[in-house]
Amino acid sequence: MSTPSFRNWQSVQDEALRRIHAREWAPGELIPNEADLAEEFGCARSTVNRALRSLAESGILDRRRKAGTRVAAQPAARATLTIPVMRHEIEERGETYGYQLAYRATQVPPITTSAAMATGSRVPLLHVRALHLASGTPYALEDRWINTEVVPAALEEDFEAISANEWLLHHAPYTHGEIAFSAVSASDDMAEALLCPEGAALFTIDRVTWDGAASVTKVRLLFAPGYQMRTGL
Amino acid sequence: MSTPSFRNWQSVQDEALRRIHAREWAPGELIPNEADLAEEFGCARSTVNRALRSLAESGILDRRRKAGTRVAAQPAARATLTIPVMRHEIEERGETYGYQLAYRATQVPPITTSAAMATGSRVPLLHVRALHLASGTPYALEDRWINTEVVPAALEEDFEAISANEWLLHHAPYTHGEIAFSAVSASDDMAEALLCPEGAALFTIDRVTWDGAASVTKVRLLFAPGYQMRTGL
DNA sequence: AAGTGGTCTAGACCACCGT
DNA sequence: CGGTGGTCTAGACCACTTG
Missing domain, CATH: 3.40.1410.10 (Chorismate lyase-like)
Known part of the structure; x- marks a missing residue:
């Protein structure tokens, strides 16, 4: 299988979202660690980190040291409001x-x-x-x-x-x-x-x-x- | 002058916020570029980048390639709401x-x-x-x-x-x-x-x-x- | 104790865009 | 054109937390 290459953090993020959406990574489930994903995607670990950290900030992933990264079971929606002048x-x-x-x-x-x-x-x-x-x-x-x-x-x-x-x-x-x-x-x-x-x-x-x-x-x-x-x- | 050392991105961010708050960096004003700040703070450019990027995401800074980084003139408040189940x-x-x-x-x-x-x-x-x-x-x-x-x-x-x-x-x-x-x-x-x-x-x-x-x-x-x-x- | 994410570094290349 | 931020890399150390 020819693994497509993920050369930037956004494409890594897109792939992660695709897997979540397709239930390849189900809610509440542990996903592979950063090092493994980096190897799979053929990129540096920091690139994976950037992608997953961003998803965690949006509430889609739940990350904890040692415990690993899980797909949020209750993806509470987060909306950023701009309170205007x-x-x-x-x-x-x-x-x-x-x-x-x-x-x-x-x-x-x-x-x-x-x-x-x-x-x-x-x-x-x-x-x-x-x-x-x-x-x-x-x-x-x-x-x-x-x-x-x-x-x-x-x-x-x-x-x-x-x-x-x-x-x-x-x-x-x-x-x-x-x-x-x-x-x-x-x-x-x-x-x-x-x-x-x-x-x-x-x-x-x-x-x-x-x-x-x-x-x-x-x-x-x-x-x-x-x-x-x-x-x- | 003994420059305190800024060894992590959060302390760099705190210092940036202090300067903005103290009007050392006034609204609308251009601030030094990442390379200069990295040198001043004694850290890597990527650490400065992390700190400033985060401030830009909060709407406090306005960053553009070539144009540089400015303190937002109209810091429209942003609030992140969690819409609960x-x-x-x-x-x-x-x-x-x-x-x-x-x-x-x-x-x-x-x-x-x-x-x-x-x-x-x-x-x-x-x-x-x-x-x-x-x-x-x-x-x-x-x-x-x-x-x-x-x-x-x-x-x-x-x-x-x-x-x-x-x-x-x-x-x-x-x-x-x-x-x-x-x-x-x-x-x-x-x-x-x-x-x-x-x-x-x-x-x-x-x-x-x-x-x-x-x-x-x-x-x-x-x-x-x-x-x-x-x-x- | 050990595995995981969090972060830092030094260097590099690139995309963008003002001049 | 040239300067700026945006990003990637490979490696390293550390903090936290679970078992």
Whole structure:
């Protein structure tokens, strides 16, 4: 049998995927080790490693030292979402981006907010609310709290011309964050701002970002009805 | 100046992140090439490559041959979501998983479905609706269409004891898929099944999976009010 | 203890693409 | 054209984990 040659890691990966798909390597089953595969494929072990490591990162393989490599029994789907800057998302769809500041003040946040941001319960934060529009139509409501102890420069910015969403990108580095997606019923305030019926289902993103141990900002984005966030698998 | 030594790719990555964070490497700015960094860090170029490639995959760097490596100007946040098998998600929270089949029949789908699945508009598909429960409480509604030309074995399965969600994992390989997240207002049917008020905002996942050019299945998951999908950044 | 994946190295060639 | 990242190689050592 003439073994086709696998000269790059992508072709090795393709072959691995083919075997998994064809059940030559069944779910939960141990596959040959890297050295053996390298010999079979006629390439270096590091090439095999690159291919299999990549599959493990996608959740298709489960690799452990000594235990070897197995085809994932429950290939939990993993999707990589790109959370866009609002203005870019809108402009990429060929629409005109619009922005309206609705509110800006320094105030003590509700307990739930100070708890989520791990700030003192009586520490005032900068509170900003704004509306993002696509071609004049309400697109999303932004409700944001900014930790001015971490980003004092935010106090100098009036957010009339640039959204906090965008401003923070350039002025507030962060190290990590948490994000949650959910569905929320529009309150009367929200309905009025988004020009939608009260009680409408709004796709919602809640995000808290951190710079080390200190929270930078917490934001809730409420999207107008009909919004979808899409990606591939 | 005693340059600390960077002997592994993670420490190189940490140092790169530090410089980006400290604005030593500013957004949009070109950073030194791999060879120079390797020399500075006292490691092999491939180690630097591993570190920077990984950052590029996270969207923090933008790399192009000849053009070099830049700090991403708009570091669009990327989050990797794990879309769980319903039963596992519920059991991992320490709750008891329950499942009820509500409907199962072969029928011609609505045009929107056959279009999304790229099947002929008059081709019948297997239609399954079911309820997933957590400790007896409605958790999510599953409304699914299965392409029996691709997965004929599905016709032999009654889906009384195992959800299509789980059965397909073991019997229907797929090569890729599309997924969309949105918010939907509960219709009277949905409200009744999920024991929630009509019009409640439901977090919704729509997914179509493919095996090559043929669609395998299309599913809509409607989660009971209060559901959140979370991840880190 | 031993087998496995994880990583590093030094060198090489190549694909791409800005100039 | 020439510089950059992308990749491959052959070999080596190591970390982890299982039996």
